Amino acid sequence: MVKNTNLCVDLKTVMQKDALLVKGQCYKGLMTRDGEDHYLFEEACSRGTVHNPKLYDGEFLSLTRHSNGRYQCHLKVMKDGVDKDAYALNVYSELLLSAKHDLSMSNLFIT
Numbered sequence: 001m002v003k004n005t006n007l008c009v010d011l012k013t014v015m016q017k018d019a020l021l022v023k024g025q026c027y028k029g030l031m032t033r034d035g036e037d038h039y040l041f042e043e044a045c046s047r048g049t050v051h052n053p054k055l056y057d058g059e060f061l062s063l064t065r066h067s068n069g070r071y072q073c074h075l076k077v078m079k080d081g082v083d084k085d086a087y088a089l090n091v092y093s094e095l096l097l098s099a100k101h102d103l104s105m106s107n108l109f110i111t
Contacts, residue, residue: 014042056098
């Protein structure tokens with residue numbers, strides 16, 4: 001996953017219910033770059049509420065954000081015969097990498 005911040009862009013939204021994007025709300029849909037510094041986001045038709053969207057999906061774990069703002073890590077199934085020390089190190093490394101993808105998690109770590 002690569003994060004970028006696009007500055008000074010025009011974003012047109014086509015929404016199902018909300019007139020404006022609501023802070024903290026997750027939306028499913030399609031974003032298209034339809035011109036120089038111009039983007040179009042079209043919200044998909046809802047098939048129900050999306051619970052706990054994935055913020056990171058790696059080889060060893062995935063990271064989700066709950067509607068109350070809390071984060072949860074889910075470990076993937078460990079393969080048979082894997083070196084447990086190497087596995088633990090890989091999980092730790094990927095957990096740090098997933099935290100870097102979402103800077104709002106920085107308050108979870110003791111400095």
